[in-house]
Each structure stands twice: as C-alpha cells, then as structure tokens.
Amino acid sequence: MKRKSWxxxxxxxxxxxxxxxxxxxxxxxxxxGPSVNGFDKAGMLVNYADNLIIPAYxxxxxxxxxxxxxxxxxxxxxxxxxQTALKAVFKDAYLQFExxxxxxxGPAESVLLNNFLNTFPTEKAPINMNISNGTYNLxxxxxxxxxxxxxxxxxxxxxxxxTRLTGAxxxxxKKYVQxxxxxxxxxxxxxxxxxxNTYRAxxxxxxxxxxxxxxxxxxxxFAFEMDQLKGPRIGWPFxxxxxGVQYPENVEGYASGISVALAVENLTSLKAMFNGNGSGKGxxxxxxxxxxxxxxxxxxxxxxxxxxxxxxxxxxxxTALSANKPQIExxxxxxxxxLTLIKTDxxxxxxxxxxxxxxxxx
Amino acid sequence: MKxxxxxxxxxxxxxxxxxxxxxxxxxxxxxxDPILPYxxxxxxxxxxxxxxxxxxxxxxxxxxxxxLGTANNAVITLEKANNMFNNTNAPFTDATLNxxxxxLAAKTAxxxxxxxYFTEQVANSTKNTIAASKGVAxxxxxxxxxxxxxxxxxxYNQAVAKGMMGALFFKEAVALLAAAQTADNKxxxxxxxxxxxxxxxxxxxxxxxxxxxxxxxxxxxxxxxxLIWGGYLAERGKPIxxxxxxxxAFLKGRAAIAGNDYAVVKxxxxxxxxxxxxxxxxxxLEYSTIPTRSTSVGNKATQMHALSEGFGFIYSLKYxxxxxxxxxxxxxxxxxxFETNFYDLIDEANFTKLNQAQTILKTTxxxxx
Numbered sequence: 001m002k003r004k005s006w007x008x009x010x011x012x013x014x015x016x017x018x019x020x021x022x023x024x025x026x027x028x029x030x031x032x033g034p035s036v037n038g039f040d041k042a043g044m045l046v047n048y049a050d051n052l053i054i055p056a057y058x059x060x061x062x063x064x065x066x067x068x069x070x071x072x073x074x075x076x077x078x079x080x081x082x083q084t085a086l087k088a089v090f091k092d093a094y095l096q097f098e099x100x101x102x103x104x105x106g107p108a109e110s111v112l113l114n115n116f117l118n119t120f121p122t123e124k125a126p127i128n129m130n131i132s133n134g135t136y137n138l139x140x141x142x143x144x145x146x147x148x149x150x151x152x153x154x155x156x157x158x159x160x161x162x163t164r165l166t167g168a169x170x171x172x173x174k175k176y177v178q179x180x181x182x183x184x185x186x187x188x189x190x191x192x193x194x195x196x197n198t199y200r201a202x203x204x205x206x207x208x209x210x211x212x213x214x215x216x217x218x219x220x221x222f223a224f225e226m227d228q229l230k231g232p233r234i235g236w237p238f239x240x241x242x243x244g245v246q247y248p249e250n251v252e253g254y255a256s257g258i259s260v261a262l263a264v265e266n267l268t269s270l271k272a273m274f275n276g277n278g279s280g281k282g283x284x285x286x287x288x289x290x291x292x293x294x295x296x297x298x299x300x301x302x303x304x305x306x307x308x309x310x311x312x313x314x315x316x317x318x319t320a321l322s323a324n325k326p327q328i329e330x331x332x333x334x335x336x337x338x339l340t341l342i343k344t345d346x347x348x349x350x351x352x353x354x355x356x357x358x359x360x361x362x
Numbered sequence: 363m364k365x366x367x368x369x370x371x372x373x374x375x376x377x378x379x380x381x382x383x384x385x386x387x388x389x390x391x392x393x394x395d396p397i398l399p400y401x402x403x404x405x406x407x408x409x410x411x412x413x414x415x416x417x418x419x420x421x422x423x424x425x426x427x428x429x430l431g432t433a434n435n436a437v438i439t440l441e442k443a444n445n446m447f448n449n450t451n452a453p454f455t456d457a458t459l460n461x462x463x464x465x466l467a468a469k470t471a472x473x474x475x476x477x478x479y480f481t482e483q484v485a486n487s488t489k490n491t492i493a494a495s496k497g498v499a500x501x502x503x504x505x506x507x508x509x510x511x512x513x514x515x516x517x518y519n520q521a522v523a524k525g526m527m528g529a530l531f532f533k534e535a536v537a538l539l540a541a542a543q544t545a546d547n548k549x550x551x552x553x554x555x556x557x558x559x560x561x562x563x564x565x566x567x568x569x570x571x572x573x574x575x576x577x578x579x580x581x582x583x584x585x586x587x588x589l590i591w592g593g594y595l596a597e598r599g600k601p602i603x604x605x606x607x608x609x610x611a612f613l614k615g616r617a618a619i620a621g622n623d624y625a626v627v628k629x630x631x632x633x634x635x636x637x638x639x640x641x642x643x644x645x646x647l648e649y650s651t652i653p654t655r656s657t658s659v660g661n662k663a664t665q666m667h668a669l670s671e672g673f674g675f676i677y678s679l680k681y682x683x684x685x686x687x688x689x690x691x692x693x694x695x696x697x698x699x700f701e702t703n704f705y706d707l708i709d710e711a712n713f714t715k716l717n718q719a720q721t722i723l724k725t726t727x728x729x730x731x
Contacts, residue, residue, distance in 0.1 A: 104656055111712075115659045139711040144660055211601070211731060224657065241505075356657045 039289030040281070041207040045214055047281035048199045050067050052273060056099040057192040063093035064188060068181050074156065075174045078165040087157060091258050094149050096263040100188075102225055102273050105217035107194035111187055115144045120232065121250040122150035131164075131172045138183045147180045150252070155180075157255035190256045209351045218273070218283065219342070219352040225270055226339040230294065233263050234335065238321055238328055248318035257316030264310050267335075271303040283346070306334040395547070400621030402614045403574040406565060410553030411616070416534075416566025418462040419469065422446065423526055424589050425454050426466065430480070430519035433487035434501070434508045443480040447473070470530045471681060476522055485516035486510050494662075496705035504663035505678020511666050515704025520670035521677070523590075524645075531567040531591055532638055536683045538564035539631040549618060553561075557619050557627075565612045568592055576605040589636075598645040601731045607637045632685075639682050642726040646675035646696075650720050654713040665708045673700045674717075692722045 070089040074082040097117060104114045116138075123145035130136035130146060138147050155161060155177050164173045228251075231241075232249045232252070239246040251259040276282020287296035307330035313320050320328065347354050370513030383605045426446045432438060439725035449465035467473050485499070490595055492500035497513045511517050542560035549555060554562070569592030571584075576595070580587040588595060595605035649672030652658055653665035682688055699707070705724050707715055724730055 109656055112656050115656050139713075140709050141659060141711065141713075142705075142709045332514055348575055356655070 017298070036286070037289045037291070039286055041215075041286070042204055044276060044281045044283070044286055045204040047208065047276050047279055048218070048273070048292055049195070049203050051279065052277060053100075053103045054195050054200065055190060056096070056103065056269075057195060057237060060093070060096045060100050061185070061188050063089075063096045063183065064185050067093045068185065071152075071156065071177060071181060075165060075177060078162045080162070081237055083162065084159070087256055090149075090152065090156065090256060091253075091261065094153075094253060094256075094258065094262060095265045098262055099269040100191075101271055102218075102221050103264060104221055104224070105214075105314070106199045107191040111190060112144070113187055113191055114142070115141075116187055117148040117184055118150060118252070119144040119148060120150035120252050121247075122146070122148075122154050124154060124340070127151055127154065127176070131169055131176050134172045134175075135178075136179075138179060149184075149185060150199050151175065151180050153253055153255045153294075154159075159255075161255075211353060211355055215350060216352045217353070219347050219350055220354055220356050222270060222274065222283075223241055223339070223343040223347065224356050225266060226335065226342055229263060229266060230332070230339055233259070233266070234328065234332055237317070238332065240332070246321050248321050251317045251321075254316075254318055257318070258359065259317035260310060260313050260315045260320070264307060267303065267307050267310065271300070271307070274303065275300060283350070287346070287349055290349055295345050295349055299338070299346060302334070302338045306331065306338045309334040379401065392393070393538075394624075395622035397623050398621045400617045400623065402610075402617045404611075404613070406613060406616070407572055408558070408562070408616055408620075411562045412552070412554070412559070413562040413566030415462070415464045415561060416563050417569075418459055418464050419466055419530065420567065420569040420589050420592075421456060422449065422454060422459050422464075422466050423523070423530070425456065425459070427523040430483050430522055433483055433519065434490055434510050436487065436490075438484055438487045440480055443484065444477060447480070459491035466526070466530060469534050471524060471533055472529055476529070477528065479518045479522045479525070482512055483510075483522070486512055486518065494704065502663035502666055504661050507663060509663045509667050509670075511670070511704075515662075515666045515669065515708075516673060517667060520667070521674050524671050524674020525677040527591060527594075527674065528642065528681040531569075532642065532678060533681035535564040535567045535638065536635050536681070539635060540617075540683075543624070543628055543631060547622065554621070558616065561616050561619060561627075562611075565616070568595075568608060568612065570595070570605075570609060574605070574609050576609070591641075593725045594641060594645060598643045598648055602637070602640055602644055602729070603635055604641040604644070608634050609642075611637070633678070635683055635685070639679075639686060639688075640727045640729070642675050642678050642682075642689075643723050644729055646672050646679070647720060647723040647727075647729050650716050650723065653708050654691060654716050654720075659708075666704055669704045669707060672719075676700045677709075688726050692726060695719075696722055 032202065067089055070086050074086045100108070101114055108114065125147050126143075134141065136146070155164070155173070158164075164170070165177075169171075203214050206213050207215075232250070235241065237247045237251045248254070252262050255260045274277075274282060275284040284296045284300055287293070287299075309327070312327045313324055313331055343354055346352075402503070426443070429446060430443065431439065442453060445451045447465070447470075448467045449462070452460040470476060487510065489499045490501055490508075490620050492498065494500035494502050494509075494511050494513075495514075496515075499512045500510070502509045502511055509517055510519075538560045542557050542564065545555070545557040545560050547555045547557040551559075569589040571586040574588065574592070580593075580596075587593075595608065599605055611630040611633040614620065615627050615634070618624075618626035618630065649668045652668035658664045660670070677700075679688060679693055679696070681688075681694075696719055699719045702715060707713075710716075
C-alpha cells in the first residue's frame with residue numbers, strides 16, 4: 001500500500017516533469033500574415049476605425065434621429081406630401097446604412113446589427129399580424145425580418161401605407177413604426193458606443209491575420225458583401241437562382257424603389273473601405289506592400305467597372321429586372337469578377353481564410 | 363500478472379524520472395524489460411498490425427449514417443437501422459462488414475439511446491414533405507440542402523452520427539489505450555503482443571489511412587480516406603493541429619511498445635486522449651457558434667444542422683476520460699443547453715445560452731482562436 005502510493009507520487013512527479021518540459025517547449029506562433037515590408041498595419045486599422053467605421057456609425061445615428069422626427073411628422077399627418085418628404089430622408093438614412101454594412105463584425109456581430117437592420121425581403125404577413133395583435137418582441141431573433149429598414153420601407157412607402165396609418169389599426173401601426181425606429185436607434189447607438197469605448201482599442205491593436213483578426217474580418221466581410229450583391233441584392237430577384245423566374249418584390253428597398261442606389265452605395269462604400277478612402281492606409285496599400293501591386297490596381301479598377309455597370313441600371317430595380325435585362329446581366333458579370341478577385345485573390349494575398357461559408361461536408 | 367506489470371511500469375516510470383535527475387537508486391530490485399532502440403515511422407505500417415474490427419465498426423457507422431440520412435427523401439425502416447446497429451440480416455452494402463463478426467451495438471454505450479434516435483428518425487422520415495416549424499417535424503431547406511428535423515429542431519441522424527463518435531469510438535479508444543499500458547508485452551500471438559493489439563485496435567477507431575497525410579485533401583474518390591473521427595481531424599481539428607498530434611502520437615507510442623519504452627507509451631496515450639477530447643470540444647464549440655453568426659441567422663436549416671451536430675458532440679463528452687478537464691457541473695450545463703428546444707435557442711435574444719456553452723468550451727479546453 002505504502003509502496004503503491006510512493007510509486008504514485010513518483011509517477012505524478014514524472015508526469016509533472018514531462019508537463020513542465022512540454023510547457024517550456026511550447027512556442028508561441030503568432031500569425032501575422034505575410035511579411036509587410038514596413039507597412040504600418042496598425043496605422044491602417046486606426047484609419048479604418050477612426051476615419052471610416054466610427055464616422056459611419058456616427059452619421060447613421062444622426063440620420064436615424066432625423067428619420068425618427070420626419071417619420072413622426074408623417075405619422076401625425078399621413079398624407080402624400082409628408083410621405084414624399086419622408087422618402088428623401090429615409091433614402092438618405094438607408095444609403096448611410098450601406099456604409100456600416102461592411103463592418104458586420106465585433107460589436108455589430110454580437111448584436112446582429114445587419115440582420116436586425118436589413119433583412120429583406122421583409123415579412124409582410126407577420127408584420128401585419130404584429131400590428132393587429134399589438135404584441136411582439138422585436139428583440140427576438142425570429143423577428144429579424146419584421147423590422148429595420150425593409151420593414152419601414154414597406155410600412156411607410158408600400159401601396160397601402162397611408163391606408164394602414166389612417167385605418168382601424170392606425171394607432172397600432174403607428175406604434176409599430178415607432179418601435180421599429182426606436183430599436184434601430186438603440187441597436188446602432190449600442191454598436192457605436194462599444195466601438196468608441198472598448199472595441200476600437202482591441203481592433204487597432206490586433207495586427208494579426210488569423211481567423212478572428214480585424215484583417216480577416218474585413219476581408220471576409222468584403223467578400224460577404226459582394227456575395228450579397230451577387231445574390232439577394234441583384235442576382236436572386238433577377239432570377240439567377242430560379243432559372244430566370246424573377247422576384248421583383250424581393251429587391252432591397254422595394255417599396256421606395258431605391259434598390260440600385262443602395263447597391264451602388266454599398267459598392268462605393270466597399271471601394272472606400274478597400275482603398276482606405278484614398279488615404280494611403282487601406283487594404284489596397286497593404287497589397288502593394290505585399291508586392292501585389294497588380295492585384296491592388298485590378299481590384300480598384302474592377303470596383304469602378306462594376307459601379308459604372310450598376311449605374312446603367314435605372315431604379316426602380318423591380319421594373320428594370322424585366323425592362324433592362326442586358327444592363328443587369330452586364331453588371332452582374334462585373335460584380336462576379338470583383339467577387340472572385342476579392343474572395344480568392346485578395347484573401348490569398350493577405351493570408352486570410354474565408355470562413356463565413358461553412359464547409360460542413362456532412 | 364497484471365498487477366506485477368503495473369508495478370513494473372510504475373517503477374520504470376520512476377526510474378526514468380530518477381535517472382533523468384542523475385541519481386543512483388539501488389532500492390529497485392525488479393528488473394524491467396530493458397528499453398531497446400526503436401525508430402518512429404511516418405506511417406502506421408507496423409508488422410502484423412491488425413485493427414480490422416475497429417475499421418469494420420467505423421465503416422458500419424458510416425453506412426448507418428448514410429442510411430439514416432436518406433430519410434430526407436425516403437421513408438426508412440426501424441428494422442433496417444437496427445439490423446445495421448446489430449449487424450444482423452446482412453444489412454451492409456460492403457459485404458465484408460456483414461461477415462466481419464462484429465457489430466456497432468456490442469461496443470456502443472447506452473445503446474437504447476441510439477435505438478431511440480432510430481425510432482425518431484424513422485417516424486420523421488414519414489414527414490419529409492412537410493415544412494418543419496417549432497413543434498412540427500419536417501424539412502428545413504437552405505438552397506438545395508434539406509434537413510429533416512424533429513419538432514425540437516434536432517436532426518436525429520446527426521444525434522446518432524456524432525453521439526456515437528463518443529459513445530462508441532472515443533470511449534473505446536480511451537479504454538483500449540488505458541488497457542494497453544498494463545497489458546502483456548512479451549507473448550506474441552500472430553506476431554503481436556497484447557499491448558500492441560490493444561494499441562492497434564484503438565488506432566483503428568481514429569478512422570484514418572495508414573499513411574494519413576494531414577496536408578492532403580481527401581475526397582470520396584480516395585477509397586482509403588479518413589472516416590468519422592478521421593474526417594473531423596481536418597474538418598474541425600485544424601486550429602488545434604489535431605490530425606498531426608494524434609496520428610504522430612499513435613505512431614510513436616506503437617513504436618515505443620516494441621522498444622519496451624513504457625514511459626513514452628503512457629505519455630503518447632495521454633497526448634492522444636487529451637487531444638481527441640479537445641477535438642470533440644472544438645467541434646462542439648464550432649457548432650455552438652455557427653447558429654449565432656450573422657451569416658447563419660435567418661437560415662434555420664444551417665442553424666439546426668449545426669445545433670444537431672453540436673448535440674452529438676456534447677453528448678459524446680459524457681464518455682470523456684476520468685482525467686478530463688470538464689467538470690461534472692459544466693457538462694451538465696452544456697447538456698441542458700443542448701437539450702433545450704433548438705427553436706428557443708436560436709430565438710433567444712443575445713443567444714445567452716449558446717454563448718454560455720461557447721464560454722464553457724473555450725475556457726475548459728483552451729480553445730481561443
């Protein structure tokens with residue numbers, strides 16, 4: 001018995017010794033991505049945080065506040081004059097959203113900002129049910145399709161908008177609109193605060209390129225936004241996934257008829273993110289530092305080509321889908337080229353793995 | 363005999379420790395097997411190594427999983443699933459499995475849990491044309507992918523596939539590696555000692571080819587490709603280097619047995635078991651995280667599929683070794699989270715429960731990547 005415990009102690013000591021050796025041998029392998037030739041990666045991240053991302057949230061917050069007051073005017077007096085005035089303000093706020101869409105990581109990811117602010121097509125039947133019931137929980141994840149810009153688009157500019165706001169359920173409908181805006185305000189304010197108070201420091205301090213690094217998050221979100229453009233924003237309503245059967249009502253900003261403007265704004269803001277707003281501290285400059293000047297130039301050019309191609313498509317996209325097929329086809333093609341450049345070439349050059357598409361084989 | 367060997371192994375460990383400190387110890391009277399020189403190969407081509415029974419079970423599980431998965435498009439039968447579980451009435455396409463003389467059931471812990479899942483999957487297979495929703499079994503789709511779920515959102519074929527990875531394969535590997543350490547290493551039968559046979563049998567449950575290559579991307583065109591756990595070494599194990607760590611430890615330990623180097627055998631067994639459990643946790647972590655990502659939210663097929671796999675990997679932790687870092691309390695918490703109706707889990711504001719699961723897995727298993 002005694003001997004056994006003595007042996008046990010020895011074994012434990014031995015195990016401990018092995019553990020210690022194992023620990024001391026462990027080397028910290030930091031994944032900083034490809035060599036950067038003196039490029040100031042941290043400076044690039046500071047530029048993104050301070051000159052692009054935080055200002056985008058700040059501006060969106062201001063525009064949501066203006067949207068709120070203008071909407072209240074329309075809710076008080078729901079007529080076409082107020083509706084037209086509101087549409088310009090709504091469009092301005094929605095366009096600004098396209099600037100924060102590309103920052104769907106960190107604070108935005110933890111509150112699912114894009115999901116709650118821009119899930120489209122919006123779920124009309126559940127929205128009307130919510131209004132007639134007068135009870136709903138907009139914090140619940142199952143209601144992402146019943147709020148945000150797409151819900152407002154439908155409730156404020158849909159064909160029956162004024163009827164709903166003056167009919168039997170007008171009080172409930174008005175309250176619902178106000179609740180949707182209040183939630184947008186709270187969510188965006190929360191993300192902005194987190195960026196300012198804590199996340200900015202984390203973001204700019206992490207110059208690595210592994211899965212959770214800012215660089216990887218940015219490249220992934222670039223690619224994801226391009227996929228969205230190719231899919232739900234343009235391709236799917238156009239019939240690319242349905243053998244040519246079109247879904248005009250599924251476009252982004254259907255009721256207000258601003259889909260192309262939103263798509264162009266999305267792509268323009270992606271370009272600004274890619275080149276760091278021309279500051280010399282963007283992803284495009286990082287690529288140059290990585291001796292990928294050609295790729296950097298190609299991507300920048302392709303952004304312009306795709307934006308120009310999209311601009312030839314007139315709003316509303318819902319009617320252009322059938323009336324302007326060649327232009328949409330051409331724009332779709334350019335978007336696809338840009339998507340491949342970003343998802344494959346930029347990702348590979350920066351040493352980033354595209355992780356948002358799960359490769360679960362079973 | 364067994365006890366003597368244990369003692370010998372322990373003393374040997376002691377000697378290894380003491381001698382490394384360069385101290386003379388003359389109280390040792392038991393002469394252990396002398397450590398012989400050995401080399402560690404890069405493939406598992408050890409002479410006479412035989413783990414056919416393990417390989418057969420791995421392949422049986424793969425066939426069973428495939429069969430249960432056909433419920434998406436066809437009505438399946440309990441009889442066939444049970445036949446595959448018990449290897450009765452020649453249920454397998456691969457005839458060598460029918461004649462193998464082994465079954466999944468014989469080595470699966472809590473077999474009734476799994477036969478219960480068969481029953482659920484069979485029942486759900488009659489509802490594969492109905493749209494699923496909370497409380498209603500049926501199909502969820504994402505693009506062209508279909509997922510057959512119960513009213514709770516669980517895909518029962520995933521509960522079987524991933525649950526059995528713990529209840530059969532991992533559990534058996536842990537037990538075999540533990541048994542190997544005290545087994546006879548002198549008497550050879552069919553060219554191998556009992557210690558070697560146990561080690562080989564454990565290796566078989568990893569489900570990788572003899573010349574496993576962590577850098578290779580295996581496809582279904584590779585006849586000898588990683589299966590079950592073998593597939594997961596790459597699918598979820600890359601960030602923790604699971605493939606290379608476990609495979610190399612199997613090679614080193616097996617080589618060390620021939621050299622009577624029991625301290626190394628023991629150390630490799632520990633490396634294997636620890637990394638294997640961490641791999642299970644890494645998979646569970648990923649499947650706790652996927653449903654919470656903005657890119658999955660709104661896509662119930664993707665969310666439920668991930669949760670179903672997570673359910674199995676969490677259940678597998680029930681069969682973790684006694685040395686596990688996961689406390690009973692934390693395991694109970696994880697289990698209860700994954701036993702929550704999946705529709706409630708994905709609907710919960712801020713994903714409080716799934717975040718809690720992620721935190722437990724990250725903290726316990728050092729999965730911070």
